[in-house]
Amino acid sequence: MSPIISNNKRPFRVLFVCLGNICRSPAAEGIFKRIAHDRGLNVEVDSAGTSGWHQGEPADSRMRRSARHRGYELTSISRPVRRSDFERFDLLVAMDDSNYDNLREMASTKEEEDKIVRMADFLDRKDYDHIPDPYYGGADGFDLVIDLLEEASENLAQEIQDIYGPQV
Ligand code: 4NP
Secondary structure (H helix, E strand, O other), X not given: OOOOOOOOOOOEEEEEEXXXXXXXXXXXXXXXXXXXXXXXXXXXXXXXXXXXXXXOXXXXXXXXXXXXXXXXXXXXXXXEOOOOHHHHOOEEEEOOHHHHHHHHHHOOOHHHHOOEEEHHHHOOOOOOOOOOOOOOOOHHHHHXXXXXXXXXXXXHHHHHHHHOOOOO
């Protein structure tokens, strides 16, 4: 499929951000990559954590298992958010309000602040205003994360497609 954002333009760059970068944001990265690719969007996708607690680790095995059951292989390695991310990425997508507030504190200009959004704002369903942290809970929490991220990713991909024009 031809890219929707035409070949002579650079990719639209999206960074998903959670606390540890081992559960929610690696799942968002894997899910959004697939959805964007299926739509032919020219995107670059990455994920990071507001903490460096799990730096260098693969995604949590429970998150990977849940994602694998839904057809997604999560391959990212945890890293903390860097200052340079605010220049490189067009959109920084926070999983919850704490991630959002931490990113806002890191931003150094209004332009950088304006790149920060909440993943839950792309949900149609109104029963969640954030992507709940599944780390200390059971398997249901990981499946819920996938449900929410699939819906939000479709809507985010649609918005990017709407902004960046019709399919070429
Ligand atoms: P994440 O989940 O932010 O979705 O990656 C967590 C991972 C690790 C911890 C908390 C949340 N932790 O406390 O180590």
